[in-house]
Amino acid sequence: MRHQLLFGLWLASQFVGFFLASYGVLRESFANLAQEPGFGEGRYGEGTFGGVLSWSEEFLVNLGTKVRFLPADRALTVTDRKRNAAWAIGGIALVALSMLFDLALRLSGR
Numbered sequence: 001m002r003h004q005l006l007f008g009l010w011l012a013s014q015f016v017g018f019f020l021a022s023y024g025v026l027r028e029s030f031a032n033l034a035q036e037p038g039f040g041e042g043r044y045g046e047g048t049f050g051g052v053l054s055w056s057e058e059f060l061v062n063l064g065t066k067v068r069f070l071p072a073d074r075a076l077t078v079t080d081r082k083r084n085a086a087w088a089i090g091g092i093a094l095v096a097l098s099m100l101f102d103l104a105l106r107l108s109g110r
Contacts, residue, residue: 002108003105003108006101006104006105006108007101007105009098009101010098010101010102010105013094013095013097013098013101014094014095014098016091016094017090017091017092017093017094017095017096017097017098018091018095019091020087020088020090020091020094021087021088021090021091021092021095022091023084023087023091024083024084024085024086024087024088024089024091025084025088026069027069027070027076027080027084028076028081028084028085028088030060030061030064030069030070031070031074031075031076031080031081033053033057033060033061033064034053034061034064034070034074034075036052036053061074
């Protein structure tokens with residue numbers, strides 16, 4: 001019974017931790033992608049690139065707004081950014097906890 005409980009906790013912490021960490025990072029990534037580059041800023045800091053998103057960036061940003069990773073105005077508030085960071089950190093903590101459950105299962109002989 002103890003092994004089944006540890007296995008259930010391990011499995012739950014793996015999936016929930018991965019989901020939380022991925023969700024926080026994906027939202028932040030979509031927000032970063034939605035920022036239009038300024039004029040005079042190249043992709044790597046040189047040249048004259050800027051003003052609009054490429055068609056592939058525009059497609060991905062539209063996809064992000066459709067699946068609600070981004071609000072309709074394509075900008076995250078400071079509260080949203082802090083919440084994303086908290087979800088990502090919490091998710092990593094749960095994945096680390098799953099490693100402890102894995103260690104406990106291995107040491108218990110199963």
